[in-house]
Amino acid sequence: MIKFADEILITVSSGNGGNGCVAFRREAHVPLGGPSGGDGGRGGNVVFELRNNLRTLSHLRYGKHYKAQSGQDGMGRGRYGANGSDIVIPLPPGSLIKNAESGEIVKDFADFKEERWIYLKGGNGGWGNIHFKTSTNQAPRTALPGKPGSSVNLKIELQLMADIGFVGFPNAGKSSLLEAFTNARPKIAAYPFTTKIPNLGVLRISDRDLILADIPGIIEGAHTGSGLGLRFLKHISRTAALAFLIDLSDDKYLTAFDTLLSELDSFSPDLALKPRLIVATKLDLPDTRERLKELTAAYKNELLLGISVFSREGLPELAKKFLAFVSQSEEANAGNKP
Numbered sequence: 107m108i109k110f111a112d113e114i115l116i117t118v119s120s121g122n123g124g125n126g127c128v129a130f131r132r133e134a135h136v137p138l139g140g141p142s143g144g145d146g147g148r149g150g151n152v153v154f155e156l157r158n159n160l161r162t163l164s165h166l167r168y169g170k171h172y173k174a175q176s177g178q179d180g181m182g183r184g185r186y187g188a189n190g191s192d193i194v195i196p197l198p199p200g201s202l203i204k205n206a207e208s209g210e211i212v213k214d215f216a217d218f219k220e221e222r223w224i225y226l227k228g229g230n231g232g233w234g235n236i237h238f239k240t241s242t243n244q245a246p247r248t249a250l251p252g253k254p255g256s257s258v259n260l261k262i263e264l265q266l267m268a269d270i271g272f273v274g275f276p277n278a279g280k281s282s283l284l285e286a287f288t289n290a291r292p293k294i295a296a297y298p299f300t301t302k303i304p305n306l307g308v309l310r311i312s313d314r315d316l317i318l319a320d321i322p323g324i325i326e327g328a329h330t331g332s333g334l335g336l337r338f339l340k341h342i343s344r345t346a347a348l349a350f351l352i353d354l355s356d357d358k359y360l361t362a363f364d365t366l367l368s369e370l371d372s373f374s375p376d377l378a379l380k381p382r383l384i385v386a387t388k389l390d391l392p393d394t395r396e397r398l399k400e401l402t403a404a405y406k407n408e409l410l411l412g413i414s415v416f417s418r419e420g421l422p423e424l425a426k427k428f429l430a431f432v433s434q435s436e437e438a439n440a441g442n443k444p
Contacts, residue, residue: 112163112264112340112341113163113261113262113263114166114262115170115259115260116171116195117259117260118152118258119152119174119255120151120152120226120229121174121176121190121191121255122177122229122254123147123148123177123228123229123230123231123232123252123253124146124176124177124178124179124190124232125146125179125252126143126145126146126180126231126249126250126252127143127181127235127249128234128235128248129142129144129182129234129235130182131183140244141238141239141246142182142183142184142236143180143235143236144186144187145180145186145237146231147178147179147186148229148231149177149190149229149230150175150228151193151226151228152224153193153195153225154194154195154197154201154222154223154225155194155195155221155222155223156198156199156201156221157198160196160198160199161198161306163201163262173193174190174228176228177231177252180231180232180234184236186231187231189228189231190228198264199216200215201262201264202214202264204263206261212225216265226255226256226258228255229252229253229255231253232252232253233250235248263340265340265341265343265344266344267344268345269316269345269347270345270348270349270432271319271321271342271347271348271349272284272320272321272349273348273350273351273366274351274352275356278352278353278356278387279353279388279415280320281305281320283351283385283413284307284318285307287318288307288308304321304341305320307320309428311426311428318428339373339374342377343374345380346381346436347381347383347432347435348370348380349382350366350383351387352384352385352387352401354386354394354397354401355394359386359397360400360404363384363408382408383427384401384408384410385410385412386398386401386410386412387415389412390414395412398412411423
């Protein structure tokens with residue numbers, strides 16, 4: 107869990123511009139000389155770069171201040187100062203940049219296609235006295251200082267880019283389902299909170315890749331800070347749909363969905379309104395088929411499907427449901443674009 111970082115506070119600063127130079131020509135055989143002070147270099151920019159091979163913000167954990175290089179001062183003989191180097195900060199897809207003081211969203215990297223974005227530009231370099239020569243002022247002793255850079259405190263949040271999010275109590279079978287569908291290898295064991303960080307996997311179906319997200323189990327009272335799941339609920343905020351996994355071997359199978367939906371609604375009403383599917387798990391265990399009938403009767407208005415990861419019963423149908431959710435979401439988003 108130490109290696110998984112999804113919130114980081116950092117300070118970013120662009121570079122200062124270099125100062126202009128006051129200098130005069132002192133070359134042999136050149137009468138009366140003249141101004142030869144060069145301009146200062148431009149300060150470096152603060153640049154954020156999207157990299158698809160990153161999945162967390164852990165690489166930013168130990169760097170609290172990211173500062174671009176300042177431009178060099180101008181020099182004599184008309185030599186200009188070198189521009190400062192940019193500071194490039196790599197981010198994973200799904201990163202959200204906010205102003206740490208105001209909470210205002212500065213940039214949302216929800217688009218995989220955007221690769222590089224200049225946030226703060228460096229200060230311009232000052233003019234050297236070579237620019238101030240006039241017919242009445244042949245030896246100007248004026249130069250301009252470089253413009254200062256900018257500095258901002260930022261909060262960077264990571265919201266995983268996933269198509270389908272798994273929601274459920276601990277041991278509901280989320281990690282097992284993710285392993286059965288994808289090449290992900292989450293930790294699986296018969297005790298609560300096996301999953302302590304979000305896991306992603308890729309489901310290949312009908313020549314499409316669907317990204318599935320398994321977040322740590324939610325417990326009753328999660329919205330008040332209990333358990334692990336609430337902290338990671340933001341990672342399913344971008345999903346096309348949610349799969350509510352209900353453990354049919356658990357005695358609370360009839361009330362589990364209402365409890366989970368209530369916790370989501372307390373965290374974010376938008377999450378509770380997302381397209382959803384109830385997935386009744388562990389259909390291979392005794393008495394679960396009768397419980398599936400009871401659960402289906404209790405939630406006639408909900409889309410519900412029973413599965414068994416052990417026997418793989420219902421998995422092909424579930425994969426098709428996931429694909430249908432994603433296709434509907436893509437069609438809706440395409441219709442909303444101008």
